[in-house]
Amino acid sequence: MKRNTWQREAVRTALSENENFVSAQALHGALKQSGSSIGLATVYRALADLADEGEADSLQQEGEALYRACTPGSHHHHLICRNCGLTVEIEATAVEDWARQVAAQHGFTRAEHVVDVFGLCEACSRLQADPSSS
Amino acid sequence: MKRNTWQREAVRTALSENENFVSAQALHGALKQSGSSIGLATVYRALADLADEGEADSLQQEGEALYRACTPGSHHHHLICRNCGLTVEIEATAVEDWARQVAAQHGFTRAEHVVDVFGLCEACSRLQADPSSS
DNA sequence: AATCGTTTTGACAATCATTCTCGATAACGT
DNA sequence: ACGTTATCGAGAATGATTGTCAAAACGATT
Numbered sequence: 001m002k003r004n005t006w007q008r009e010a011v012r013t014a015l016s017e018n019e020n021f022v023s024a025q026a027l028h029g030a031l032k033q034s035g036s037s038i039g040l041a042t043v044y045r046a047l048a049d050l051a052d053e054g055e056a057d058s059l060q061q062e063g064e065a066l067y068r069a070c071t072p073g074s075h076h077h078h079l080i081c082r083n084c085g086l087t088v089e090i091e092a093t094a095v096e097d098w099a100r101q102v103a104a105q106h107g108f109t110r111a112e113h114v115v116d117v118f119g120l121c122e123a124c125s126r127l128q129a130d131p132s133s134s
Numbered sequence: 135m136k137r138n139t140w141q142r143e144a145v146r147t148a149l150s151e152n153e154n155f156v157s158a159q160a161l162h163g164a165l166k167q168s169g170s171s172i173g174l175a176t177v178y179r180a181l182a183d184l185a186d187e188g189e190a191d192s193l194q195q196e197g198e199a200l201y202r203a204c205t206p207g208s209h210h211h212h213l214i215c216r217n218c219g220l221t222v223e224i225e226a227t228a229v230e231d232w233a234r235q236v237a238a239q240h241g242f243t244r245a246e247h248v249v250d251v252f253g254l255c256e257a258c259s260r261l262q263a264d265p266s267s268s
Numbered sequence: 269a270a271t272c273g274t275t276t277t278g279a280c281a282a283t284c285a286t287t288c289t290c291g292a293t294a295a296c297g298t
Numbered sequence: 299a300c301g302t303t304a305t306c307g308a309g310a311a312t313g314a315t316t317g318t319c320a321a322a323a324c325g326a327t328t
Contacts, residue, residue, distance in 0.1 A: 107256030122241030173278040
């Protein structure tokens, strides 16, 4: 049976306080900073669980897993700033259909897909164009 | 200046002999099997170079990087069998456009995207439906 | 073909994220 | 409150990838 522990709740809370994708390590660091005594392994476990249960989205960047609280129950993708990490949830009905269709065309079943868009957000685009204003 | 060594050539060749995505470790193992004395670090370096130069595609799966020779100069995505690794290159013009458009809508510039579709290929679908025939 | 400056290699150590281990702890049903 | 048993925490273990550095290989030039 699954139990409710303050640790899991702490991770859930810490996650939803972050607008953007965070690594398990970073989240653990933040929790420790704010006085929690939670263990690193526990953060990893809690994040994996949350991702399984659909309460968090995850993606791989530079060899590490990043997590983010997500609006549960809705399938969506992300538009992520490569520089500052700003993340926007995006709907992609058209892409869902396309993926399913392409898979079917090639005889594939059980299609899932990974779709993420990276770029420079408006602010970071400006910074890059005019570095003096940083 | 970039030099041509038999090691790099060996990696390029080994890659193109594999229809599917392979890990650096696996590729190194295969090369050793066939009598090569190439070092593991060299395989990692060669693969990173090939990916940079657009001669190979790469993706992350279960915490490890997988590589695959790709038709150079063409932007494409992949349809990958979750079970046997069979890979099909797919065109995704519609998705390209969608990605660019979504990024622009949110003020993002320099949009890039990660789009991969995973599923079970025809053969593996059958196996799963009727495991007795394996 | 021999030489020289530079790049690349390979063996192994180092790193780093993540997972495992296991005794201790705490949740939940009774 | 009690006993089960899932979960925790600390640190060890794992496993992929990268760094180090002396030795070897490359390629342009004699």
